[in-house]
Amino acid sequence: MPRAQYKRLVDAFAADIRAGTLAPGTRLPTHRELAAREGLALVTASRVYAELEAMGLTSGETGRGTFVRETALSPAQGIDQQATAANMVDLNFNYPSLPGQTELLRGALRQLAASGDLEALLHYQPHGGRTHERAIIARHLRCRGLSVSAEQVLIVSGAQHGLATAVMALLQPGDVVATDALTYPGFKVLAQSHGLELAPISAADQGPDLEVLKQLCESRQVRALYAMPTLHNPMGWVTGLKQRQQLIAIARKHDLLIIEDAAYAFLAQQPPAPLAMLAPERTLYISGLSKSVATGLRIGFIVTPLPWVPRIERAIRATTWNTPGVMTAIACGWIDDGTVTRLEAEKRQDAMQRQSMAREILAGLQCSGHPASYFLWVNLPEETRADRVTMALLQKNIAVSTAEPFATSEQVPHAIRLALGSVKLEVLEVALQTVRRVIEDCYCQV
Incomplete structure (x- = not known):
């Protein structure tokens, strides 16, 4: 039996794209134009483009058409793949560090070696952490606007592990979780692996559009809300108190569990109260400490309502049993002696300097970001394609992220996110100048 005509068309398009005959960014005929040209039914033409998109060769954009993708570029560029080449300037993944942190670690290890409690660190720890360490973290959280008991604090192996244990403990496959239309990619991966459905909420001024959230909750059985009200990744907003209170009112009306991700909250000075303080019964x-201290210090914490503690402890037991004793002891020692507070203050200043530099170099482009943020969102000029910009930068040994890893809606904006915290200032300055030139060159080629 001869192959279906649509399949032959798919193969022909695919061959031309892979051979470079159809260059990245080429706009393909509309569905109707393709149907008329090839003598196909409109539904068959749509099937051709759907299969090409499923193969990762094209992208369909509402109101603009169907375009050839840059096939040399990973769809997840920016998050799932860190720049590994020795000469690659990594602006896609943040691992901010300050001079002198290595010596801090040497000193902490020496101090720990002289500790009389060293033998205890060789044994299993309680699943949620030792009582005195939980109390240390509870005291530290006062500077984040949280007043909680040690019993409410559970120690985990980084914020990502905290998100995973929360999902395992409190959500079920098939649950609908409302989240921003642009959100942290790590939560997207987590939701996919646990069978959660993410329902996107479009953005309003400095936060999610609460009318959209309200309508979503009235039309769907939404179980939870994933939010980053204090220094959102990737948009950099800090949601105001009134909007937080309105969000909580919706959550209470519809009985939503709230997951508040505060990985970058330390960078915002005097933000409004956390959701966990405003709605402690459901947040x-x-x-x-990965961003505020060092990415290799895989210590995180969950603040939870007391009734949920046993369920989360079981999830910790099922995944890691407990956090590494030595790592936790170092982290809590640095919290207790003020090292973490000092590093957070220094990193705020460092981030402000980098953000200011980026805004100056990229002046005139449409940028979004907090003044003390380690990342900047850049909406590209009209008709400028993110995959072309990203690929052109890769060819110049600069890695950035497209919007695709962050998007939870079908419509993905043509934008890039720049991570500002992973390279030296002088390297960052040159890289940002290159980013600007590449965006301008790609715009001129449209």
Whole structure:
């Protein structure tokens, strides 16, 4: 039996795209134009483009058409793949560090070695952490606007592990979780692996559009809300108190569990009260020390309502049993002696300097970001394609992220996210100048 005509068309398009005959960014005929040209039914033409998109060769964009993708570029560019080449300037993944942190670690290890409690660190720890360490973290959280008991604090292996244990403990496959239309990719991966359905909420001014959230909750059985009200990744907003209160009113009306991701909250000075303080009966507050201290220090914490503690402890037991004793002891020692507070203050200043530099170099482009954020969102000029910009930058040994890893809606904006915290300032300055030139060159080629 001869192959279906649509399949032959798919193969022909695919061959031309892979051979470079159809260059990245080429706009393909409309569905109707293709149907008329090839003598197909409209539904068959749509099937051709659907299969090409499923193969990762094209992208369909509402109101603009169907375009050839840059096939040399990973669809997840920016998050799931870190720049590994020795000469690659990594602007896609943040691992901010300050001079002198290595010596801090040497000192902490020496101090720990002289500790009389060293033998205890060789044994299993309680699943949620030792009582005195939970109390240390509870005291530290006061600077984040949280007043909680040690019993409400559970220690985990980083904020991502905290998110995973929260999902395992409190959500079921098939649950609908409302989240921003652009959100943290790590939660997208987590939701997919646990069979959660993410329902996107479009953005309003400095936060999610609460009318959209309200309508979503009235039309769907939404179980939870994943939010980053204090220094959102990737948009950088800090949601105001009034909007937080309105969000909580919706959550209470529809009995939503709230997962508050505060991984970057330390960068915002004097933000409004956390959701966990405004709605403590239904909010999980999750953060860690990866960004504020060092990415290799995989210590995080969950603040939870007391009734949920046993369920989360079981999830910790099922995944890691407990956090590494030595790592936790170092982290809590640095919290207790003020090292973490000092590093957080220094990183706020460092982030402000980098953000200011980025805004100056990229002046005139449509950028979104907090003044003390380690990342910047850049909406590209009209008709400028993110995959072309990203690929052109890769060819210049600069790795950035497209919007695709962050998007929870079908419509993916042509934008890039720049991580500002992973390279030296002088390298960042040159890289940002290159980013600007590449965006301008790609715009001129449209």
